[in-house]
Amino acid sequence: MLEPAEKDWRKKWYHIIFESDTPAGRRFDVLLLIAILSSLLVIMLESVPKLRAQYQEQFVMLEWFFTVLFSIEYLVRLAIVKRPITYVWSFYGIIDLVSTLPSYLAMVLGGAQYFIVIRSLRLLRVFRVLKMVRFIGEANVLGTALRASRHKIAVFLIAVICINFIMGTVMYLVEGPENGFKSIPVSIYWCIVTLTTVGYGDISPATPLGQFIASVIMIMGYGVIAVPTGIVTSEITRSQSKEESSNSKSCSNCNAEGLPMQAKYCQHCGAEL
Numbered sequence: 632m633l634e635p636a637e638k639d640w641r642k643k644w645y646h647i648i649f650e651s652d653t654p655a656g657r658r659f660d661v662l663l664l665i666a667i668l669s670s671l672l673v674i675m676l677e678s679v680p681k682l683r684a685q686y687q688e689q690f691v692m693l694e695w696f697f698t699v700l701f702s703i704e705y706l707v708r709l710a711i712v713k714r715p716i717t718y719v720w721s722f723y724g725i726i727d728l729v730s731t732l733p734s735y736l737a738m739v740l741g742g743a744q745y746f747i748v749i750r751s752l753r754l755l756r757v758f759r760v761l762k763m764v765r766f767i768g769e770a771n772v773l774g775t776a777l778r779a780s781r782h783k784i785a786v787f788l789i790a791v792i793c794i795n796f797i798m799g800t801v802m803y804l805v806e807g808p809e810n811g812f813k814s815i816p817v818s819i820y821w822c823i824v825t826l827t828t829v830g831y832g833d834i835s836p837a838t839p840l841g842q843f844i845a846s847v848i849m850i851m852g853y854g855v856i857a858v859p860t861g862i863v864t865s866e867i868t869r870s871q872s873k874e875e876s877s878n879s880k881s882c883s884n885c886n887a888e889g890l891p892m893q894a895k896y897c898q899h900c901g902a903e904l
Contacts, residue, residue, distance in 0.1 A: 648707065648708060667751070671751055701730060705727050705728060708724075726752045727753065773863075776866035776869075777863060784863075795819055795822045795823050798844065798848055799815060799820075800819075805840050805841045810837045822848060826852045
């Protein structure tokens with residue numbers, strides 16, 4: 632049994648750390664986000680050779696400061712929750728734990744400290760701070776549309792892969808090693824880059840036929856963007872239509888559909904709903 636004072640202490644800090652509805656909870660979340668951004672800034676600056684050579688000790692001290700700070704925060708979270716195991720295996724619990732490990736692993740494995748960028752995932756808490764939970768419904772609609780269109784997108788991607796293999800082989804036969812197309816894999820690489828962007832310039836066709844084929848591939852690249860977008864958009868429209876139809880009334884007198892749920896009379900025939 633917990634003593635009343637201990638129970639009140641845990642309850643107070645639970646509201647501060649896990650909730651943002653109170654001024655104290657909002658201040659804690661904002662300070663936490665600032666600390667996360669500051670630690671990421673330290674990691675980025677440390678990767679600059681000149682700064683690392685000049686401020687190596689300061690970077691190490693700051694890195695360990697943030698590591699200890701987040702470790703204490705993680706332990707406090709474990710201490711105030713009713714079921715620590717549930718928190719440990721939760722989404723945020725795993726992120727909180729993983730974000731503190733790289734510095735400790737760096738003591739054994741060189742360079743592991745750069746995995747601290749995983750700490751950026753903790754910025755997902757900004758959704759809670761900024762009250763962006765209201766957008767979860769829209770995210771669910773998008774997720775549903777992506778799941779519904781996954782088979783169509785998979786077929787489309789398989790077709791794109793086949794096109795890359797075919798056109799890459801054709802370019803190898805047309806251009807040859809003398810123009811940079813040294814092998815079929817290299818030609819396929821060029822085709823993928825050309826189809827998805829406008830090419831990197833490291834390999835380019837020199838013959839008129841090769842340039843014509845390259846132009847066709849570049850124009851086909853627009854379809855790579857347009858087709859999946861159209862598939863997902865149609866699924867979003869379909870899911871929204873289903874949602875609207877499920878949240879609407881129909882008139883038994885004139886069979887009109889899509890009437891607002893709060894409507895008492897049909898707007899077409901005036902019959903009572």
